[in-house]
Each structure stands twice: as C-alpha cells, then as structure tokens.
Amino acid sequence: MKLTVENVSKRYGNGVQALRDFSLELGPGVLGLLGPNGAGKSTLMSILATITLPTAGRVLWDDGKSSVDTASHPNALRNVLGFLPQDFGVYANLSALEFLEYLAAIKGIDSKTAKSRIEELLTLVNLQSAKTRKLGGFSGGMRQRVGIAQALLNDPKLLIVDEPTAGLDPEERVRFRNLLSELSHDRIVILSTHIVSDVELTADRIALVAAGQLITCQSPDQLLQSLDGRVWECVVPPDMLAQFKSHHACSGMVRRQNGVHVRVVCDEKPWHNAVSEPAVLEDAYLHWVNAPVEVAA
C-alpha cells in the first residue's frame, strides 16, 4: 500500500500558485502535514482526496495489486478513502444517525454492514446517547466527532484529516490522537494541523510545507536532531528587544522582572547570557519554515 505524489503543481484560475513541484511517497503510518496559513496544505489535501485536479504532476495509489493515477481513476481511491475536511458542515436537520446512514450509502456500503458499522463508530466517538438528536443542536466538538465517524465509515485505507482536533476539548483531543495512532497500523493517515503537539505525539513523519513547496519530510526525532546545539534561551533587556528580534528568529518570549526571556534558534550564541536548550518541535517548525527554500531543500 503506497501513495505517491509526483511533481504535483497547482495553479488556480485566479493565478494563485498553491503548490509547486511537490513530491512525496507515503506508506502506512501517520504523516503530519505542517505549514503556515496559505502554504498549500488544504490544496494538497483536496488533490489527494480527488476533489480538485493538479495542473501538473500526478498522484498514484498503489493498493498492493495495481497502481493507478487518481486523476484518471478517482473511484479506485475513493472506495478506500476517508476524508475529514477542514470546513466541515453538516445537514442541520438530520440526526447523527441519519447523516451517517446517508454517507454510508453514498460510499457504497451495504445497509446491513453500514448499520453495525455506524453503531460501532457512534460508540467510538461517544455519541451513542445523542445519535437521534438533530445535528443543528450539536456543539462544535460533537459535530467534529460526527465528522471523524463519517471519515471512518468505509474502514479507509487512506485517511485524510484536515485540522481534526479543532473544536475538541483536551480530553477529546487525546482520545482522537490515540485513535489516529491505532488506526495508522495498517493504513496511511495524513494529518494536517497547526497544532504542533498533535503532530509531535502522533506522526511517524512530518512534512513541512511553505509557499506551496515541500521543505522537508523527516521523523520528529530527525527534525529535533537537526537543531542540536542551535536552540538558545537568553534574557534581553526590554529596550534592546526590537533590535534583537530583527537579527534572530525567536520561537518564544516571556516578559519577567529581570528582562525578556527569549528563545532563539541560531547557529551561534546569540547573546552574552544565552544558554543552550534542548530543541522542541515548535523550534524546528519555525526554523525550517523560515529558512530559505533552496537551503532547506
């Protein structure tokens, strides 16, 4: 089972270049997709989910028996695809049960299988007691759980989730992260999010995307190792802060009585009182995303 993204570019009708020559190969496991707003993550997701077409390049789906171009044979992928889009809405007047029954049918699941699968999923996302309530009365977190349930309806081999933990409370977030980890055993999971901790705790590999390009794709450990000895914390006087910031990439700032405690990613000691610190994923994210693309590549 393999999903290959080959030199994919996407230019929208209005001239916006959302993706440039993007290549990636994915096997079972969780891929975390990280990048700033407008980096092209949602466009990539739409292309992988066969909703929009690339203007160049191709996406190949290999189920172990044959490999198909998803643009030419979208249903080959759609049959095994689970997708939770970012701006996910629901039919406000349908109940959770009716909505899932509807989606099960359009995904081609026979009614008997769908019935038992929906019951299982409603239990999994903790919505059994609310399954006959209209979706219009659901909270944001409950709607998101319905979204997660629908994405798992057809037991997908490729699961694409865009900002899945938005609207979930901390406990639900942990549950969902664990669920993703469990699911990734025998399927490909692509998780796009702004929440670095979600990726850090679930992803086997992290793809950093900026300005429509893949900057790097490494395991979280590799990303952290790349910053060994390059993360510093120093105390800067408030009146020097502006000047300091203009020269260094700061990943954190806390104002305290003795000055501003600044966390910096740079090759050399940035300030006389700077102390080396262990890197966290946020440092790596800021470092790679702010680095010039040719250097990063």
Place this chain on the structure above:
Amino acid sequence: MIARKVWAVAKADFKERMRGAPAWMAMIVGGFLCYLAVTGKATVTLPFARGVWNSAWSAGTMATLAANYLTLVCFFVVRSAVQRDEETGAGKLMAAAPVSNFAYLLGKALSNFAVVLSVGSVFLLAAPILQWSHHEGYPFNPWELINPFLYMTIPSAALVAAMAVFFECHPWLKKGIGNVIYIFLWVESLREAAEYGREWTDVVGFDGFMKSTQAAAKAQGVVLKERGLNIGHASYDHWNIFTWHGFQFTWQQVLLRLEWFAVAAALVLVATYFFKRFDPDAKAALRFPLPKFLKRKPKEETVGKWETEIARLSAIGGMVGRGRFLGIVRAEMKLLLKSIPKFVYGLLAIANLLALIPHDKDGPTGPGVLAFLWIVPVIVWSNMGAREQAPNARPLIFSAPHSCLRQLPAEWVAGFLIALGVSLGVGVRDIVARDFLHLATWLAGAAFISSLALACGTWSRSTRLFQGLYCGWWYLGMNNVPNMDFTGVTGQRHAVGYAIAAAILFGSAFAQRWWITERAAVMRVLGVIRRQPQERVQTA
C-alpha cells in the same frame, strides 16, 4: 448500487429540506392560496363559462393554481440543494466518495421533485374542500380529484425540480442572474401556453386544460367565443355552465406529458457536465483555454511576517464612532456596485443618452428607457439587507455601534442613489421638459426600489425574494396592470402611493434590524429585562 446511492442522496436531502422552514413556508402560503380559492377570491374560469363544481372541475381549479404556484415559488424553494452542500461542506464528503455526478444530481433532482410534490399536496387535499364548499357536483370521485394533478402538476413539478438542479450547477445561472432569467422563462412559458396553444411547449398544461374543457363545453352545446383562461377573480353577468370530467389521457396526451420528464432527465444529464464536484478550482475547468500570449501573468505574492511591536500602533480610542454618515453611504455604494461588470456601465450610459433624446409619449426613448435602466441592476439591489445577514457577516456588522441608525439608512440611501444614478438621463430629461409629474414618479420609484430591496433582504435574509418579487412587479407594471407601474413608463403616475409604500417598507426593514440589534437596550429601559444577576448577588 447506483439506485441505492441515488435513493440515499434523495432521502437525506428531502428529510433535511422538509424539516426546514422554507418548505413549510411554501406549504403555508400554498394553503393560503387554497383558502382564497375556496372563498371564491382565486378562481379558474373560461371566458363567460365555468364547469359544474364536481370533483374534476374543483381539482382542475386547484391543479391550475398549483401549477402556477409550484413552477414559480417552489423553484426558489428547492434551488439550494447543491448550494447547501457547498456551504455546509457536506459537498466535500460527497466529492471524496465513490458516487457519480449523475447519481448525485439525480438524487438531488428527485429530492426537489418530492419537495415540490409535497407542497403541491396541499392543493390536492384542498380540492375536495373546494368541491364541498360549492355543494354542486357530488359525489366525490377520487379519480377525477387526482386526474388534473397527474396531467398538470406532476410533469411541471418534474421540470421545476430538474431546472433547479441545472441552474445550480451552471456557473452563470447559479448566480442571481439565474433567478431573473428563470422569472422571464416562467412568464414566457405561461404566455406561450395561453396564446399559441402549441401542445409540445405546454409545460404547465394550461393549453391541455383549455382544450379539454372547451371540448367538453362544445359537446354540451356551450359555445365559447374566445380562447382563454382566467386565473383570479372573474365575475360575469351570465355564466355558461358545463360539466367536465377530467382529462381523457389519450396516448398522444400521455406522451406529451411524459415529454417533460424526458426534458427533466436531459437537464440533469447536461448539468453533470457543469457540475464540478465542489472543486475549489471549478471555474478553471470550465474556462476556455486561452493562447499563451493572451494569458495575464499572475502577480507573485509575497507574504510578510507578523509585526509584533504593539507600541508602533497609534491609539485611536477617542476617534471611534465619529465616522460620517456619507462615508458609510459611500462604502455601501462601493460594496453594492462591486458586482457590476464594466460593460454594463457602458450599456447604462448609452441608455441614459437615449433618455435625453426628445420623444413621443409612447416612443421607445425617454421614460420608456427607464424600464430597461431599472431592471439591469436588479442583482445589485437584491444584495441589500441580505448581505449583512449572511452567517459570517452578521456578527461583524451587527456588533458595530448603531448599525440600525447608521448602516441601515446608509444602505437605503446607497440603493436610492444607485436607482437615481443609473437613470440620471431620465431625471435630466424630466427637468428640461418640465415633466414634474414624471420627475416625482421617478423619485418615488427610486425610493420604492431601495425600500423594497431592503425590506425583502432584511426579512428573508436572502437575495431571491427581491429578485423574484421585483421582476414580477416590474413585468406586471410594464404590461400596464393597474397600480403596478412604479416607473411611470406606461403613463401611470403613482408618486404619492409609491412614496408611502417606500416609507412603510423601509419602516419594516428598520423594525427588523431594531429587533435584532437594539431591542435589549430598550426593553431594559422599559423594565422588560431586569438586571437580575446583580440584584441576586447583592441579596446573597
């Protein structure tokens, strides 16, 4: 498997729709029409003739009213099946599922069909009540009660259902202009059926109804001097009464009615070409490929980093709320005019120049041009009142201070100025020609348009009500229906009446906005809402 997917789409969409307000509103309004029919205020008659109030004639009356109502009103009720999936994001789930475009759109069309028939069922249920209320043609005959609906209502409902899907998928027709085009198609189709009597273009079945009833009348020795069908209130000194037992359903008639199901299926099929499965780049898929030298080079976008030095921002606390009213009017005008393509300004300029040419009273220039000038910006006006009530705009606009006293009147002024601005040539001509009566009509008409748009938008929270109502009103006015010409083009002069109507409509829009944004403050002053929580704290 495809049938199950079609069924699933249709079932879910139908349930969603029938549990929402618009379908029920359509049924209630339909019920009111039935009430008018039962009380004799809305009848269907032939010239100087009517049928005995048996089951067939009662059902024929109701089926005629239903065909009229369903083909117009229900089109707007059901014209949101695909759009809702786009807005809610549910469309993306469908797009990523293995369901074909045809199966999805057929499911939506079937759901539309079921919704239209559900609304139509109100008329079916009212038919025996109509028969009973006249005490004329007992007993009840079930076949005769259903017969006219089978002939007239069901085929037209199928066509409306499919047209709604087609209009939603077509990149141009899905916009506001589609609503306007539909209104004119509807009017033309009724005229076609009433005037020309071509069976194969008879969507609503009026021609068939006229021919069938006329044949029945002729067979009973009732001679009709002219062809026609009166819908509404008709009173003659002498009625020729005949008995009609419904349509005969010859093979030819059945095929002619099935024609509309075939047209509906074809429309759904063609819609699959335009439907791009909620692709965010759908426009590009439909655009004609341009040669390389004609393509505009896209601008490279550079995204700057966030400026985090808050100290660099100036303090403006004392300036908040000092914005001038004219500034808001200007902003509202900019927003409204943004949607007009540049070539339309050219058309309007030419029409205004034509308006300045001296003319005969009934000539095509002069005030006559006003008819054209005041139908072109219908899409612009239709945004008034509705734009700020969109779910994503509402919190922003209504959380601004005094939206009721500043933004709403400013929007009305903008609409009024646009009405005057697009027809300035007419005003100038009236002044030069000293036609002050028409000048007053022109001013009142402009005020009426702005108020009607604002009231329709604020109450319905949609652009469609104004588009439908205004086009219908405009059309009736242009056909010289008494009191309906707000432009003065046909020689009617109702400046005072339309000025009063404008004031009432604006007042209703204001009341709606006040209710949303200001009522809490006034109610607190009146003591309806008390500051309970604070008192409780003190007591505790």
